[in-house]
Amino acid sequence: MSDITESVRALLDKSPFIRFLGIELLSVDQKQARGRMLFAEQYQNPYGSMHGGSLYALADTIAGTLANMCGNAVTTVDGTLHFLAPALHSEYIYCDATLRKSGSHLITVDVNITDDQGKLLDCGCFTYYRTEMVLAE
Amino acid sequence: MSDITESVRALLDKSPFIRFLGIELLSVDQKQARGRMLFAEQYQNPYGSMHGGSLYALADTIAGTLANMCGNAVTTVDGTLHFLAPALHSEYIYCDATLRKSGSHLITVDVNITDDQGKLLDCGCFTYYRTEMVLAE
Amino acid sequence: MSDITESVRALLDKSPFIRFLGIELLSVDQKQARGRMLFAEQYQNPYGSMHGGSLYALADTIAGTLANMCGNAVTTVDGTLHFLAPALHSEYIYCDATLRKSGSHLITVDVNITDDQGKLLDCGCFTYYRTEMVLAE
Amino acid sequence: MSDITESVRALLDKSPFIRFLGIELLSVDQKQARGRMLFAEQYQNPYGSMHGGSLYALADTIAGTLANMCGNAVTTVDGTLHFLAPALHSEYIYCDATLRKSGSHLITVDVNITDDQGKLLDCGCFTYYRTEMVLAE
Numbered sequence: 001m002s003d004i005t006e007s008v009r010a011l012l013d014k015s016p017f018i019r020f021l022g023i024e025l026l027s028v029d030q031k032q033a034r035g036r037m038l039f040a041e042q043y044q045n046p047y048g049s050m051h052g053g054s055l056y057a058l059a060d061t062i063a064g065t066l067a068n069m070c071g072n073a074v075t076t077v078d079g080t081l082h083f084l085a086p087a088l089h090s091e092y093i094y095c096d097a098t099l100r101k102s103g104s105h106l107i108t109v110d111v112n113i114t115d116d117q118g119k120l121l122d123c124g125c126f127t128y129y130r131t132e133m134v135l136a137e
Numbered sequence: 138m139s140d141i142t143e144s145v146r147a148l149l150d151k152s153p154f155i156r157f158l159g160i161e162l163l164s165v166d167q168k169q170a171r172g173r174m175l176f177a178e179q180y181q182n183p184y185g186s187m188h189g190g191s192l193y194a195l196a197d198t199i200a201g202t203l204a205n206m207c208g209n210a211v212t213t214v215d216g217t218l219h220f221l222a223p224a225l226h227s228e229y230i231y232c233d234a235t236l237r238k239s240g241s242h243l244i245t246v247d248v249n250i251t252d253d254q255g256k257l258l259d260c261g262c263f264t265y266y267r268t269e270m271v272l273a274e
Numbered sequence: 275m276s277d278i279t280e281s282v283r284a285l286l287d288k289s290p291f292i293r294f295l296g297i298e299l300l301s302v303d304q305k306q307a308r309g310r311m312l313f314a315e316q317y318q319n320p321y322g323s324m325h326g327g328s329l330y331a332l333a334d335t336i337a338g339t340l341a342n343m344c345g346n347a348v349t350t351v352d353g354t355l356h357f358l359a360p361a362l363h364s365e366y367i368y369c370d371a372t373l374r375k376s377g378s379h380l381i382t383v384d385v386n387i388t389d390d391q392g393k394l395l396d397c398g399c400f401t402y403y404r405t406e407m408v409l410a411e
Numbered sequence: 412m413s414d415i416t417e418s419v420r421a422l423l424d425k426s427p428f429i430r431f432l433g434i435e436l437l438s439v440d441q442k443q444a445r446g447r448m449l450f451a452e453q454y455q456n457p458y459g460s461m462h463g464g465s466l467y468a469l470a471d472t473i474a475g476t477l478a479n480m481c482g483n484a485v486t487t488v489d490g491t492l493h494f495l496a497p498a499l500h501s502e503y504i505y506c507d508a509t510l511r512k513s514g515s516h517l518i519t520v521d522v523n524i525t526d527d528q529g530k531l532l533d534c535g536c537f538t539y540y541r542t543e544m545v546l547a548e
Contacts, residue, residue: 016179017188020157042153045201051154052197052213057190064182064189076189077380078352078401080217080491082519082536084512100534101495105379106351106403108493110534123511123521125493125536127352127401129380214517215489215538217354219382219399221375237397238358242516243488243540245356247397260374260384262356262399264489264538266517290453291462294431316427319475325428326475326487327468334463338456350463354491 004028008065021054023061031099033066036092039115049086050093055113055122056081063097063109067128070102077106079126081113090115105130141165145202158191160198168236170203173229176252186223187230192250192259193218200234200246204265207239214243216263218250227252242267278302282339295328297335305373307340310366313389323360324367329387329396330355337371337383341402344376351380353400355387364389371400379404415439419476432465434472442510444477447503450526460497461504466524466533467492474508474520478539481513488517490537492524501526508537516541 009025012018021043026034035058037043043054060079067074087093094114101108106129113122146162149155158180163171172195174180180191197216204211224230231251238245243266250259283299286292295317300308309332311317317328334353341348361367368388375382380403387396420436423429432454437445446469448454454465471490478485498504505525512519517540524533 011183014183015181015188017181017191018183020179021190042157044152044154045198046148046151046155047210051152051194052201052216053158053190053194054154056193056197056216057188060189060193061182073184075223076220078217078219079189079193080215080354080536081193082215082511082538083213084514084519086212100493100531103495108495108534120511123519123536125491125534127493217399217491219374219401221377221382237356237394240358245358245397257374260382260399262354262397264356285457288457289455289462291455291465292457294453295464316431318426318428319472320422320425320429321484325426325468326471326490327432327464328428330467330471330490330492331462331464334467335456338463347458349497350494352491352493353463353467354489355467356489357487360486 012061012065017057018061021057023058025062025065028065028069030069033062033097034094035062036094039087039090039093052081052083055093058093058095059111059113059124060126062095063111063126064128066097066099066109067107070107072130074107074128075131077127077129079124081122081124083122085119085121087115087121092116093121149198149202154194155198158194160195162199162202165202165206167206170199170234171231172199173231176224176227176230189218189220192230195230195232196248196250196261197263199232200248200263201265203234203236203246204244207244209267211244211265212268214264214266216261218259218261220259222256222258224252224258229253286335286339291331292335295331297332299336299339302339302343304343307336307371308368309336310368313361313364313367326355326357329367332367332369333385333387333398334400336369337385337400338402340371340373340383341381344381346404348381348402349405351401351403353398355396355398357396359393359395361389361395366390367395423472423476428468429472432468434469436473436476439476439480441480444473444508445505446473447505450498450501450504463492463494466504469504469506470522470524470535471537473506474522474537475539477508477510477520478518481518483541485518485539486542488538488540490535492533492535494533496530496532498526498532503527504532
């Protein structure tokens with residue numbers, strides 16, 4: 001694992017919510033990021049599939065990590081998820097984030113969420129705004 | 138509290154994720170639903186504001202509860218949140234869901250997320266599809 | 275009609291596309307804007323209802339006019355339309371745009387599209403970014 | 412050009428709005444569709460770049476053509492465009508639509524809009540619902 005991935009993981013680990021979700025950053029560079037979380041009962045809705053909020057948390061965390069790599073702290077402007085298929089019999093849920101635009105103010109990132117077999121479960125798009133927000137101690 | 142609100146709360150309480158988030162249904166009828174969660178550290182991102190995923194979980198839970206009132210179980214088709222302002226010094230975060238369309242197949246719900254003073258923090262729109270999915274035991 | 279509405283109409287009239295669509299600004303102030311276009315065959319899809327692109331053009335024009343009232347030229351960051359019901363037997367299609375956020379950089383505007391009877395046909399949300407772009411001569 | 416592309420072009424040609432925009436279907440199969448329109452003054456906003464509504468019309472037309480290939484007539488549920496960069500000095504504007512989901516009721520299509528050099532200008536996602544709507548004579 002690269003040094004940069006290691007330092008970003010330390011940052012994510014500051015968030016109790018990300019720790020509760022067990023979101024794990026697998027890799028990140030200037031163009032893409034990949035992460036995963038367990039497909040486990042504690043992240044599900046009353047119907048036994050992953051709660052939209054847990055999938056969105058995974059997507060926003062991995063896409064936001066990629067957006068942060070562009071050199072400034074960022075805030076999320078908006079984000080959409082399309083729920084295409086429910087996860088079934090998967091150990092992990094994976095998220096791949098891909099940079100679509102890195103402008104002077106705005107950053108746009110696509111996300112694909114897949115299961116262990118690489119089946120597409122969800123897709124979406126997140127927009128971030130560059131700011132110099134300081135990390136909470 | 139009405140009987141229907143009570144029975145829907147029992148359903149939501151089946152989800153460990155909704156319990157972890159402490160999402161509380163305040164009221165629901167055929168046209169609107171209202172709920173809230175605590176503005177607490179365990180739902181925050183590394184920068185000290187509410188994680189987009191926790192706000193999305195609140196929105197999808199309350200909007201989905203409203204969609205379910207239309208007479209069938211539903212699945213989320215897609216959902217968007219626009220993050221307008223961060224929550225600051227609020228005890229709770231509130232979500233108001235309003236029915237925009239209740240079609241024979243598709244249901245559309247608007248959401249507004251506000252703080253204790255009623256300041257608008259986030260807004261969005263969720264689409265649901267009616268299905269006869271059986272509740273997991 | 276107010277002077278400001280008159281001067282904004284003159285600006286919109288510079289666009290051949292807006293003229294082709296016959297988009298008419300009815301009113302605009304700091305918080306909301308209202309406009310309309312004819313429900314006519316030349317704006318329809320092959321199935322006889324309004325083409326999504328003509329409705330989107332109406333929405334982006336009226337919402338963008340409102341965003342411009344905030345004091346700077348703006349560019350559209352993103353915009354979504356939800357198509358709830360087709361227009362039938364309406365003379366005009368109306369668009370009401372309402373300001374949801376006017377930040378130092380980003381502006382968020384909700385849109386509702388209705389028919390002559392006030393029936394909701396479409397709803398959506400547009401995000402704009404403030405810039406000092408100069409009007410093309 | 413394949414027979415199927417020819418017959419779909421004849422269908423699109425029934426719409427005066429699509430003819431006004433000069434939207435041209437270049438190819439379509441079960442997984443993707445490609446089309447284009449001229450980058451011309453009559454499709455621009457008052458600032459001299461392509462009006463969001465004309466780009467959305469291109470996207471919805473090409474994505475909807477792909478959705479129609481799945482075997483039933485469809486209606487647009489919702490669609491989003493992210494405006495990443497303005498078109499400059501391009502003869503045509505191209506749209507590539509890619510199938511992301513073809514479910515029993517819902518179809519999801521990604522779109523990328525590019526200029527002559529293949530530079531990404533806009534991206535988005537459209538959702539369609541299968542119906543048996545009859546073509547207007």
